[in-house]
Amino acid sequence: MRILYLSPYPPARDGIGTYTHVLAHAVRARGHEIAVIAARPDPGAPEEVVGALGGGGEATLRAAVARFRPDVVHVQFAVPAFGARSLEVARRPATPGVPVVATLHEVSRDTALLRGPGRALYRRLASGCDRLIVHTRAARDTLAALGLDAEATVIPHFSSPPPPATGTAAGLRTRFGLGDDRVLLAFGHIHVSKGLDDLVRAVATLPPATLAGVRVVVAGAVRRRHGPFRVFEARDYLHEAAVRRLARRHGLRDRLVFTGYVPDGDIAAWFDAAAAVVLPYRDAEQSGVANLARAFGVPVIATTVGGLAELFEGSPWAIPPGAPDRLATAISDLLTTTPRTGGTTRTPVTDLDTVAARTIAVYEAVRGRLTPGNRPDAP
Template sequence: MVSWEYPPVVVGGLGRHVHALATELAAAGHDVVVLSRQPGGSDAATHPTADEVLDGVRVLRVAEDPLHLEFDRDMVAWTLAMGHGMLRAALTRLIPHWRPDVVHAHDWLVAHPAIALADVLEVPLVATIHATEAGRYAGWLSSPLSRQVHSAEWWLARRADTLITCSAAMRAEVAELFEVDPDPIVVLHNGIAQRSWRANAARVRDVRERYAPGDAPVLLYFGRLEYEKGVHDLIAALPRIRRAHRGTRLVVAGTGTAHDQLVAAVETHRVRRSVTFTGHLPDADLAALLRAVDAVVLPSRYEPFGIVALEAAAAGAPLVASTAGGLGEVVVDGETGVSFAPGDVAGLAGAVGRVLADPAAAARRARAARKRLGSAFEWSRIAADTASVYAAASCGGPAELGRPKIPTGNVFGRD
């Protein structure tokens, strides 16, 4: 497996996905190597390339090159340098003594090393497309960087011998964007380890008192703070929610580039005293907070899957979620949660109101959501299905592809 993040280097859900999949495959008896990187901003002096076995998985973590590159400022150059480092490490430290049956690439950031390894080793290339640049920006590829990222995604999707997406919505998106047949694309959902989201009653009381003292309703958003996550819609809906349910508070847990805009939105909507930004929370505190709140609200405008919904369900929290992308497959409206259309502020407020007005029904839906995890989102089952994909993959061999044509307007044909 080739991934730009692997614990403890975790940027988003991708790192946790690769870790869970790799360890489950290893537990099932497969020989798994993950090719990843050391933390951003480090170098070979502070974080040299490491080769270790963790939870049955051999992890080769590549040091950053001496070049003064920064991900936020030099994304494409930084990504190319990371890929070069991964390829050198694989060819000098791994391949002389070990040969894989398949190379599995996770997203566009590792397209270069993954494609090169599959070409050189003459083995099948499996690629999981976790999200797309066009999807994140609602179909607009207006900047040179967005067009470059889209081109890398297109190259990986077109070169891969087998494609995987984490939801049916993502399968349709990938097929449309990269002009590939949707039928062979395999949909394998993300999974969840339920035990990691338990919390004792004393800790639950402690975090409730710390972040939202009193008896008024408490809502929680947790995850990355980016525009596509729709947290600004939740803040916009909060005054309406508070008129119907006095004293309602919102806790926002996470970090991201939209933090400052969200703080400004809190001022704009005059709810500064009702919103708490916690930043990143340790897993133990987050697990307790999930058990303490009246509802978890996931207002995404774009969501390839929505692993945070599984985490909330594992903790037993009532769910309110948009129907964006994979969230519509994870949260079943009226059965495992309450849903609303992405970007619909009034619909969001109404959905939250349904949960706060009937706690007993919310608790029943939360129990149903947790029960569903064991049948639909269990990692050992997902790993077994992934192994079957590996076994069925055939090697198409190297392919030289031209650049994709990128429309000047919206790639999804939207206004």
């Protein structure tokens, strides 16, 4: 088959772009042809990128379809991924006779944040798709609450292999002055919904003897936004500033380390350095960070929101959101029951081969079901 992806894509710094890159290459490795229409133009894009939305919009997609002649178009969607072009993407692509699949990466978060307009946006997108994919049962429940009739398939987020390591845990400890302290790692984009303020409040209540040997490392930066969605970027910067102030107020300035953007070569090293990964999220669709932590064998403390509740069902370190006291208890318990360094035993995760196979099965299903004579028209 020939699969055309519509998605953010490397070298853009975007988690969905990374997901698409890994998935597309896994699909290619299984003997299929791939091409990509990127969310935004970039002169450093790899050879499979045959266009970008840029200012061309639907015309760009239509031209790519004419040149590549895909059997399936696969949209990787979240509002932050496309910003001001989200409505443009949500309109049924100009792909007559070609089935459209959409993976909805943040349907619960987007509709909660954008409310009525967000729900209308997702209904519009769903009306133009032949199959929807979500990562969790909670996301599928969100679709049901929206009253969508589209068929939805749950395919869990895979644990993508990290880029080749160029840094080491010892090097990071030296660079950021961590010494021998145990690292509680908050990895990924800084976002107001990720509960960093709850983490600071929890750490502030740790016993002095425990606190003296702990550092909280926030390894990541605020996600760049575009167009009118830059207001959310500004909100996340304000959140970061508030977290820093909170840390100073609690006397934790030297216990909290912000690294800024993490180069690909340092990703594995940060997980190697971590005693635990902490996900004090207040809402979440799913978490690639959680899957990375599980693949590296690093213990995870996570709130029971969205797909995290499914992922860590039965874990002794699964806690309710917005409860710094429970978070502090979980941190203390983990630090007293696990080794000083992150573990190396890998726990079961949804592997890439399984996700690629199940995604290809969706392609085959929509391709076999839809013919030019029975393809539904967009309302």
